[in-house]
Amino acid sequence: MHKVELEAKAKVNLTLDVLYKRPDGYHQVEMIMQAISLKDHLVISLLPGREIKIVSNSPAIPGGEENLAFKAAKLMVDEFDLDAGVEIKIFKEIPVAAGLAGGSADAAAVLKGLNELFGLGLTTKDLMRFGEKLGADVPFCVMGGTALARGKGEELTPLPAVPPASLVLIKPPFSVSSREVYNRLNINSIRKRPVTRAVIESIEKGDLEGISRGLCNVLEEVTFAKHPELPGIKEMLKARGALGSLMSGSGPAVYGIFETRHDAEKAAASLSLPGCEIFISCMG
Ligand code: ATP
Numbered sequence: 001m002h003k004v005e006l007e008a009k010a011k012v013n014l015t016l017d018v019l020y021k022r023p024d025g026y027h028q029v030e031m032i033m034q035a036i037s038l039k040d041h042l043v044i045s046l047l048p049g050r051e052i053k054i055v056s057n058s059p060a061i062p063g064g065e066e067n068l069a070f071k072a073a074k075l076m077v078d079e080f081d082l083d084a085g086v087e088i089k090i091f092k093e094i095p096v097a098a099g100l101a102g103g104s105a106d107a108a109a110v111l112k113g114l115n116e117l118f119g120l121g122l123t124t125k126d127l128m129r130f131g132e133k134l135g136a137d138v139p140f141c142v143m144g145g146t147a148l149a150r151g152k153g154e155e156l157t158p159l160p161a162v163p164p165a166s167l168v169l170i171k172p173p174f175s176v177s178s179r180e181v182y183n184r185l186n187i188n189s190i191r192k193r194p195v196t197r198a199v200i201e202s203i204e205k206g207d208l209e210g211i212s213r214g215l216c217n218v219l220e221e222v223t224f225a226k227h228p229e230l231p232g233i234k235e236m237l238k239a240r241g242a243l244g245s246l247m248s249g250s251g252p253a254v255y256g257i258f259e260t261r262h263d264a265e266k267a268a269a270s271l272s273l274p275g276c277e278i279f280i281s282c283m284g
Contacts, residue, residue: 003045004113008105009144010038010094011137012167012248012255012283015194016217018187026136026152027182030196032159032203033137035144036167038281040092040106042069044113047085052077058092061103068103071134072110079130082118095277097175099249101137108141128156146203148196159200163208164284166264168242169255170233173275176223181250184222193218212244212257223251230254233273240267255281 014032022028047053052073054063061067065074069088076082088110094102111127114120122130124142131138136153146159194216202210224230224247233254234245241263242256258264264280271278 001117003043004116006042006044006109006113008040008042008094008102008109008141009035010100010102010105010281011035011140012100012169012253013217013246014162014211014215015196015199016219016249017194017196018182018185018190018218020187027185028151029149029153031149031153032146032196032199033140033149034146034162034283035141036169036281036283038094038100038169038279040090040094040102040109042091042106042109042113043089044110044117045087046117047087049085050077050083051085053085053087054090055087056090056092058090058096060096061090061092068107068134069110072107072138073114075130075133076111076114076118076120080118080120082114084118086114086117095171095253097177098171098253099176099178099247099251100253101141101249104135104137105141107131107134107138111138111142148200159203160206162203162211162284163206164282165208166258166261167255167279167281167283168237168258168264168268168271169253169279169281170237170271170273171277171279172227172229172233172252172254172273174227174252176227176251178250181219181222185219190218191221192216208257208259209243212242215244215246215257217247219250220247223247227252233276236271236273237267240270242267
């Protein structure tokens with residue numbers, strides 16, 4: 001085998017809570033993560049020599065060793081002393097620095113791709129452990145589906161699949177630095193926290209309305225303070241029939257949940273948001 005093709009799915013947060021700042025400087029989080037159908041496409045092929053080459057259609061991501069896909073490949077090459085070079089082509093569809101874990105999704109796809117390409121025989125659990133070295137969201141991106149994430153985000157408990165639903169996902173014309181948002185969060189003054197247990201119960205019951213009612217992300221306060229147009233976008237989605245609406249991760253991507261693709265498309269068509277990218281995606 002000389003080439004593998006992979007899909008790298010984005011994620012949204014159904015909940016995001018920050019419990020406390022840990023002595024090691026990381027934030028202890030509790031969040032429900034959901035993989036969605038919006039994805040990047042990767043093609044990994046063998047090259048002579050030992051070069052790791054990144055090729056992408058997106059000017060918004062680093063081309064060299066700063067790319068998370070490069071870091072994932074380097075980790076595998078070093079760990080298994082792989083005597084080969086690889087070219088990683090990334091066809092980016094997931095908006096960059098939007099709270100959708102695009103970089104982590106690409107890194108997870110590279111771990112899976114090299115496992116396949118070199119016949120390493122690693123399990124999903126093994127790949128998740130490697131993923132942890134690359135970033136807190138990478139293990140979830142390896143696993144996919146729906147999960148409760150604790151710790152830095154890497155301690156995962158799988159949850160049942162959510163009922164099928166469509167999303168209208170809005171990416172405003174600016175990016176947000178996750179690090180900056182976490183740094184600006186004042187944990188002692190968080191006004192509204194998710195009731196994570198209740199959302200898990202709704203997921204277990206397959207209750208889409210319950211899930212939508214429970215959507216909550218403590219980072220909204222921080223990102224909304226800097227970008228006051230974001231709560232307005234959430235309201236627009238709700239006014240057009242979204243069962244619930246939330247910012248994903250540290251933002252700025254905001255989504256609304258709709259029961260059917262038809263409802264989502266109708267809502268999206270009626271939105272007028274100059275400069276924003278609008279995606280229809282699905283979960284479950
Ligand atoms: P995070 O919460 O980790 O910041 P995010 O989902 O908000 O993630 P990403 O799209 O992963 O955002 O981008 C975060 C940063 O990672 C950007 O500054 C981007 O340049 C960098 N990056 C490195 N490699 C990639 C990649 N393959 N795809 C997207 N971004 C990448």
